[in-house]
Amino acid sequence: MLNIRIAPMAFIAALSFAGAAGAQSSKSMSDMPSMTNKAPSASGSEAVTAELADGEVRKVDKENKKLTIKHGPLKNLDMPGMTMVFGVNDDAMLDKVETGAKVRFQAEKIDGKIVVTRIEAAR
Secondary structure, three states: OHHHHHHHHHHHHHHHHHHHHHHHHHHHHHHOOOOOOEEEOOOOOEEEOOOOEEEEEEEEEOOOOEEEEEEOOEHHHOEOOEEEEEEEOOOOHHHHOOOOOEEEEEEEEEOOEEEEEEEEEOO
16 A cells, blocks of 8 residues: 555656756757857847849849849748849948859848848859
8 A cells, every 4th residue: 555655756856857867968969069150140139141132133122222133042041043122231242243244142030021231243
């Protein structure tokens, strides 16, 4: 009869110990540094560091501060090649390119919008 009373107490003690051990291991995992490659973006938030994508400027819309670019895959955004309209992070970018120019650029998702954060002439 004594064994029947001790078994539930031992079971509860084991569960309490397992819960404390699990909480300890979760804490130590959250204290570990991230293994992803991150760098601060122009917006100040963290973003995955991206390679420059190849593209061709199809339209420069200075009034609306947008570029239309036919581009190859944007790996950091998991996006296939296509032609699309981008906002720009810096209005000065619009003066650096013209329609038909071959470019290399980086785009990031900032505040829910995909914007060009870096652009240069293709070599």
